[in-house]
Amino acid sequence: MSRVLIIGAGPAGICAAQALVAAGLSPVVVDSAARAGGQIYRRPPEGFTRPATTLYGSEAEKARRLHRDFDALVAQKKIAYLPSSTVMALGPGAAEVVGPEGRCTLKFDRLILASGATDRLAPVPGWELPGTYSLGAAQIALKAQGVALGRKIVLAGSGPLLTLLACQLRHAGAEVAAILDTAPMSGQIRHGLAMACARPWVTLRGLRMRLSLGQSYHAAVSLERIDGDSGGVRALHWRDGRGRAHVTACDMVAMGWHLRADTILADLAGASFEWSSDFAQWLPKRDAMLRAGQGIYLAGDGARPLGADGAELSGRLAALACLHDLELSQDDPAPLQRALARMEAFATAMSRAFPWPAEQVRGLPDRAVICRCEGITARALRALAREAGGDANRAKSLSRVGMGRCQGRYCQLAGAEILAATTGRSPAQTGRLRAQSPARPVTVGQWLRRDPRQDHLTVEPDEDRR
Amino acid sequence: MSGRLVRLAEKARPPLPFEFDGEALTGLEGDTVLTAILLSKGSLRQAEFGPERRAGFCLMGACQDCWIWQDDGARVQACATPLVSGMRLRSEPVGWPGDES
Numbered sequence: 401m402s403r404v405l406i407i408g409a410g411p412a413g414i415c416a417a418q419a420l421v422a423a424g425l426s427p428v429v430v431d432s433a434a435r436a437g438g439q440i441y442r443r444p445p446e447g448f449t450r451p452a453t454t455l456y457g458s459e460a461e462k463a464r465r466l467h468r469d470f471d472a473l474v475a476q477k478k479i480a481y482l483p484s485s486t487v488m489a490l491g492p493g494a495a496e497v498v499g500p501e502g503r504c505t506l507k508f509d510r511l512i513l514a515s516g517a518t519d520r521l522a523p524v525p526g527w528e529l530p531g532t533y534s535l536g537a538a539q540i541a542l543k544a545q546g547v548a549l550g551r552k553i554v555l556a557g558s559g560p561l562l563t564l565l566a567c568q569l570r571h572a573g574a575e576v577a578a579i580l581d582t583a584p585m586s587g588q589i590r591h592g593l594a595m596a597c598a599r600p601w602v603t604l605r606g607l608r609m610r611l612s613l614g615q616s617y618h619a620a621v622s623l624e625r626i627d628g629d630s631g632g633v634r635a636l637h638w639r640d641g642r643g644r645a646h647v648t649a650c651d652m653v654a655m656g657w658h659l660r661a662d663t664i665l666a667d668l669a670g671a672s673f674e675w676s677s678d679f680a681q682w683l684p685k686r687d688a689m690l691r692a693g694q695g696i697y698l699a700g701d702g703a704r705p706l707g708a709d710g711a712e713l714s715g716r717l718a719a720l721a722c723l724h725d726l727e728l729s730q731d732d733p734a735p736l737q738r739a740l741a742r743m744e745a746f747a748t749a750m751s752r753a754f755p756w757p758a759e760q761v762r763g764l765p766d767r768a769v770i771c772r773c774e775g776i777t778a779r780a781l782r783a784l785a786r787e788a789g790g791d792a793n794r795a796k797s798l799s800r801v802g803m804g805r806c807q808g809r810y811c812q813l814a815g816a817e818i819l820a821a822t823t824g825r826s827p828a829q830t831g832r833l834r835a836q837s838p839a840r841p842v843t844v845g846q847w848l849r850r851d852p853r854q855d856h857l858t859v860e861p862d863e864d865r866r
Numbered sequence: 867m868s869g870r871l872v873r874l875a876e877k878a879r880p881p882l883p884f885e886f887d888g889e890a891l892t893g894l895e896g897d898t899v900l901t902a903i904l905l906s907k908g909s910l911r912q913a914e915f916g917p918e919r920r921a922g923f924c925l926m927g928a929c930q931d932c933w934i935w936q937d938d939g940a941r942v943q944a945c946a947t948p949l950v951s952g953m954r955l956r957s958e959p960v961g962w963p964g965d966e967s
């Protein structure tokens with residue numbers, strides 16, 4: 401039986417696993433979370449009691465279905481499941497995985513990568529202060545822990561999560577002082593029409609949520625700086641669309657501009673990349689069946705940030721491609737491809753309605769920290785930009801922007817923007833940071849301990865299933 | 867001192883005692899180490915490359931901002947590690963990090 405490894409158990413990974421099992425395969429699923437679901441359908445630990453409708457709102461039924469279906473695959477031993485386990489390195493046909501029991505090497509014939517995304521961040525001076533978080537962090541804290549990350553909260557950035565999170569926090573009883581959107585209203589209206597054409601109900605739902613925010617929502621904002629002291633964040637300084645200065649007192653600022661595909665594993669798997677001007681980031685190349693190479697399939701937001709519904713579709717399509725290549729299915733991929741094209745049209749219009757704040761990043765003051773890992777400033781990066789020939793990898797070696805522990809996940813795009821502005825190029829021309837193993841930091845102790853389960857991980861077909 | 871975080875829901879879980887920098891604190895079963903500490907404290911650790919303190923950033927294991935230590939020297943990723951009763955956590959390493967034996 402062909403050994404298929406699925407990395408990630410969010411909507412994409414879960415749907416891929418289901419489709420493979422339905423065709424008689426028994427994939428191995430590795431996921432870094434303790435419980436499957438991914439970020440958007442992240443589950444609280446055992447013993448938490450809020451119902452799915454409280455946690456996931458209008459998406460509660462989808463979340464419940466995915467969780468239930470995945471739990472059933474595990475209970476019926478249709479898949480081998482390694483929770484709390486992270487893929488640190490990928491070579492041809494093998495993955496090095498570190499989990500609670502130590503490290504193991506998983507051999508595979510085919511790989512479905514569904515590694516997900518993180519928030520896409522633009523630096524704001526002062527974002528290194530304690531009390532600054534990503535929008536995703538604030539949502540995870542609320543959903544998976546039942547906590548707010550501050551007493552007086554400002555949400556800033558752009559994209560659907562900004563509005564959704566504001567509603568969720570208020571609903572849960574948190575104080576949200578201001579919602580500051582860097583996207584101008586004119587573009588939101590223009591591209592909002594294209595969003596509505598692709599997915600009318602989703603757009604309407606977003607609009608309704610937005611209207612419920614009332615006076616605390618501001619569009620066309622520019623974020624100037626986060627002020628604080630040894631106790632952390634104290635205020636956010638910003639300008640409204642007419643250029644008037646405002647200061648909002650707060651003890652927490654959460655920021656984010658849509659998603660950034662987490663492509664380190666795709667890179668290690670040998671995918672090639674192209675700059676997407678719509679998504680304003682590097683994305684791996686795939687064919688119409690989501691293949692990125694021989695036996696490598698890329699699904700979910702880690703390949704293209706289309707959101708949870710798109711992730712379900714791409715997970716199913718990746719699995720179908722895998723089954724086609726194994727000659728185990730002749731199902732027509734066209735319906736899935738058409739549905740994905742609609743998600744793509746929606747996501748593209750949305751990225752135009754709520755764009756990456758390129759001007760804000762280019763205009764960052766010299767003292768602004770670009771790399772949060774190592775406290776490297778815009779000044780340091782600008783000073784080296786010419787010496788580096790405007791090349792992102794050379795600038796990384798010289799300045800260490802992109803070399804810290806997050807491996808550039810939170811600074812790469814801002815760094816590229818600043819390099820580009822300083823040397824008169826476009827961010828795409830500065831080049832993409834090459835990924836390195838390990839994909840995440842790992843302790844030497846964890847790396848050295850061999851996982852005793854190693855030899856038992858390939859799933860044997862049940863007797864009753866041939 | 868009051869902490870950075872506020873509990874909005876899920877308050878009826880069994881309490882778990884732990885220590886942070888030698889101080890006895892209490893979390894709830896199901897808390898992550900990050901949640902448990904920041905409910906009482908304003909930060910997790912000192913930044914290595916700047917004057918400020920740090921309190922995590924992404925909460926999804928991606929930014930690496932939240933690594934702290936245990937008394938035995940082992941490192942802990944606070945946002946991804948469930949609190950265990952009796953944990954002795956530290957904002958600073960003891961001796962050489964990772965030197966357990």
Ligand code: FES
Nearest residue numbers: 923925930932945
């Ligand atoms: S807060 Fe980002 S890794 Fe823990």
